[in-house]
Amino acid sequence: MNDAIRMQLSAYVDGELPENEAELLLRRITQDAELRQEFAEYLALGRLLRGEPGVAAADRLHERVIAGLDDTQEESAVATKTPGAATAIKPLAGIAVAASVALVAIFVLQQGNLAPQEGPAQVAETEEAPVVPDLDAVAQQRAYFLNHAEASSRFGANGINSRLVTLRFSEEVAAESDSDTSVDEQDEELEEQSTQP
Amino acid sequence: MSMRPYSVLSGLIAACGLLFSVNASAANEQPFDWLARMGAAVQSTSYEGTVIRIQGGEAEALKVVHTVKDGVVWEKVVAQEGNGLEIIRVGNEVHCILPDRKSVLVEEWDDQSTLFSTLPSSDIRFGNEYDVAIVREDRVAGRETLLLAIRPHDGYRYGHRLWLDTETGFPLQTQLIDEAGSAIEQVKFADIRLNHDIAPSALAPSYSTEHFTWLRQSGGHATSAIETNWSSDELPAGFEAVSTHEESMQGGEQMVTHILFSDGLANVSVFVAPAHAKNVEGAARVGGSNSYTTRQGNHDVTAIGGVPAITVRQIATSMQLR
Numbered sequence: 061m062n063d064a065i066r067m068q069l070s071a072y073v074d075g076e077l078p079e080n081e082a083e084l085l086l087r088r089i090t091q092d093a094e095l096r097q098e099f100a101e102y103l104a105l106g107r108l109l110r111g112e113p114g115v116a117a118a119d120r121l122h123e124r125v126i127a128g129l130d131d132t133q134e135e136s137a138v139a140t141k142t143p144g145a146a147t148a149i150k151p152l153a154g155i156a157v158a159a160s161v162a163l164v165a166i167f168v169l170q171q172g173n174l175a176p177q178e179g180p181a182q183v184a185e186t187e188e189a190p191v192v193p194d195l196d197a198v199a200q201q202r203a204y205f206l207n208h209a210e211a212s213s214r215f216g217a218n219g220i221n222s223r224l225v226t227l228r229f230s231e232e233v234a235a236e237s238d239s240d241t242s243v244d245e246q247d248e249e250l251e252e253q254s255t256q257p
Numbered sequence: 258m259s260m261r262p263y264s265v266l267s268g269l270i271a272a273c274g275l276l277f278s279v280n281a282s283a284a285n286e287q288p289f290d291w292l293a294r295m296g297a298a299v300q301s302t303s304y305e306g307t308v309i310r311i312q313g314g315e316a317e318a319l320k321v322v323h324t325v326k327d328g329v330v331w332e333k334v335v336a337q338e339g340n341g342l343e344i345i346r347v348g349n350e351v352h353c354i355l356p357d358r359k360s361v362l363v364e365e366w367d368d369q370s371t372l373f374s375t376l377p378s379s380d381i382r383f384g385n386e387y388d389v390a391i392v393r394e395d396r397v398a399g400r401e402t403l404l405l406a407i408r409p410h411d412g413y414r415y416g417h418r419l420w421l422d423t424e425t426g427f428p429l430q431t432q433l434i435d436e437a438g439s440a441i442e443q444v445k446f447a448d449i450r451l452n453h454d455i456a457p458s459a460l461a462p463s464y465s466t467e468h469f470t471w472l473r474q475s476g477g478h479a480t481s482a483i484e485t486n487w488s489s490d491e492l493p494a495g496f497e498a499v500s501t502h503e504e505s506m507q508g509g510e511q512m513v514t515h516i517l518f519s520d521g522l523a524n525v526s527v528f529v530a531p532a533h534a535k536n537v538e539g540a541a542r543v544g545g546s547n548s549y550t551t552r553q554g555n556h557d558v559t560a561i562g563g564v565p566a567i568t569v570r571q572i573a574t575s576m577q578l579r
């Protein structure tokens with residue numbers, strides 16, 4: 061990757077890349093795994109520098125721009141409850157659509173992120189000693205999430221999302237079934253597979 | 258899956274042609290009109306494109322193809338990194354292809370969990386808990402869009418921002434906005450082609466699965482509707498119980514009471530279970546959802562949902578056995 065791309069990434073993360081260049085950069089990111097990795101690292105770095113754990117730097121910066129526009133733009137047609145309000149329920153199922161196509165990523169990105177945040181049973185989090193979640197509690201939380209997602213889908217909230225989450229968990233269960241083998245053994249298996257014709 | 262090259266010329270022509278109609282329609286249509294258009298678009302639009310998802314400082318790209326033929330949903334989603342996971346859906350049957358494990362997980366989706374047919378059963382209380390407004394025009398994935406904001410009236414629920422394609426109403430970008438006004442989740446098409454013919458090959462698996470292990474998922478978990486004596490007098494405004502069940506947990510025999518609360522847009526589940534051997538009180542985060550567990554006598558009460566941490570905490574701690 062050349063310096064020009066790095067500068068573009070940095071500018072994008074800082075919210076300073078012109079819109080037309082940002083579109084091109086995003087398109088390039090989708091086609092270049094190395095660039096995606098670099099992008100993720102820039103985001104993480106920006107987050108650390110700003111002391112904003114848990115919030116995407118790009119999101120915040122994008123939001124900052126949007127928020128400024130929000131304040132100055134007319135809040136045209138702010139809706140209050142009208143006879144037509146109920147009809148707006150149906151469209152909102154569409155929120156699930158754009159989310160659904162990307163939901164596959166959720167548990168890729170977040171598996172292992174189920175870390176306690178606070179509470180009497182939790183250990184204080186420090187930079188040197190990351191919190192290790194109670195495995196039973198993690199399993200229970202996942203079970204609760206599954207049931208919640210399924211129940212929510214019955215009421216129209218992200219139906220496909222919950223189903224994809226189920227699949228992600230299924231994948232995870234499949235992975236856990238292999239956990240009897242050591243990491244080294246798994247690596248050896250993968251090497252053998254990769255050398256097979 | 259191969260992508261057809263993006264036509265710059267046709268995009269420019271389309272964009273120029275849209276300039277007048279965008280301004281005219283945006284000025285004349287109300288937010289609810291646009292939400293209605295979105296609802297129609299997501300049910301009928303075929304699309305093929307690349308989605309970037311940004312959450313928690315991580316970004317991932319996904320290729321997606323979606324179409325509906327004779328009322329049957331065809332969809333393919335391919336993760337662009339990691340293990341190359343593919344999810345292919347044809348109607349109610351879903352294949353989750355794990356190429357690194359040479360496995361295919363098969364799951365049946367019932368009619369209620371189809372992509373667009375499951376709709377909220379209660380009103381979204383615009384004017385009470387939420388407002389919806391047209392914010393401005395914008396561009397996403399090279400297309401003209403209109404930004405709609407769904408804003409909660411208090412800090413007990415998240416807001417949404419939707420960038421709707423002005424030609425079709427299709428959502429090209431969505432953000433989930435937290436109580437501080439920051440986007441905690443963003444999904445954005447980097448490129449997209451709408452309403453063009455989807456070749457059958459674009460929906461086919463990228464791998465030969467002939468010698469893969471095929472695993473069929475078991476048919477869900479036991480659940481039955483019940484009456485419960487658990488309730489709360491201090492729910493955040495707008496939330497009300499919409500279902501109560503006794504059900505088993507995935508992967509376990511334990512039966513718990515499950516009450517689902519909703520404000521019409523945001524849902525929160527409360528699970529009441531026999532007290533855990535260990536004290537599991539406290540807050541946690543699962544994906545984009547928050548949860549909070551508190552002990553009430555011999556029971557652990559957990560509230561979980563896609564809402565701010567304060568919401569699940571208030572709901573969990575206010576639950577009482579009458």
